[in-house]
Amino acid sequence: MNATQIEPTAALAELKEKKPDSVTIVCLSGDLDKAMAAFIIATGAAAMDMKVTMFFTFWGLNIIRKQDTTSSAKDWMRKAFGWINKGGTENLPLSRFHFGGLGTMMMKKVMKNNRMPGIPELLETAQDLGVQMIACTTTLGMMGISKDTLIDGVDQLAGVSTYLAEAKKGSVNLFI
């Protein structure tokens, strides 16, 4: 065998050179505060010229559903569930002190008064900065959420392999 000798330090340097700065964020939570953390990191990373991919699954799907959309499923259980689990950034509750909407409303007002961007603004900024958004097909199907009730700009529908392939490349992978 006449294998070419590989110089470890050179190989490492080359690998480091080639490794792209990429960030993946799994958005499982549909809570306002957690979505806010996810979007602040996503937009911040994109502003730092990093490639950012956000995977929306389970409750996180509510963030990328059109406002007030319900389930498209035909069976009564998912239909009923769809009425209490409406999509849209305006419907996201706080993880604490939601108080039937009153606490969340007050928090949004405080944020607005302090010129802090809300989820709709952060989402728009993220899309503006080229953050890639992927919706999880399994949970879409499970909750009976159809593709046409998702917001424009969701790049693709995919599963765990797509996430892992992307996460493998990334140096920052978060689960929120």
Add this chain to the structure above:
Amino acid sequence: MIESDFKLDTLGYFCPMPIIMTSKKIKELVPGQVLEVASDDEGIKKDMPAWCETTGHEWVGLEEADENSVHVYKAYVKKAGG
């Protein structure tokens, strides 16, 4: 006193807005020009050098001043490339 070619006002905005506004504004500059970013968010003292390190733009320095009873941080960034 650091000289700048462009000024960006981010007063009143919290993280991550100053960084996002900077990343958009820097695109309007030509390499070698200096951007002044004014912010009242103390986080910019650490965030802007970190942003420079990641993006490759040059961190020039920071100045602080009290203007109209607001403590203003002025971060200076030189656009890289050529």
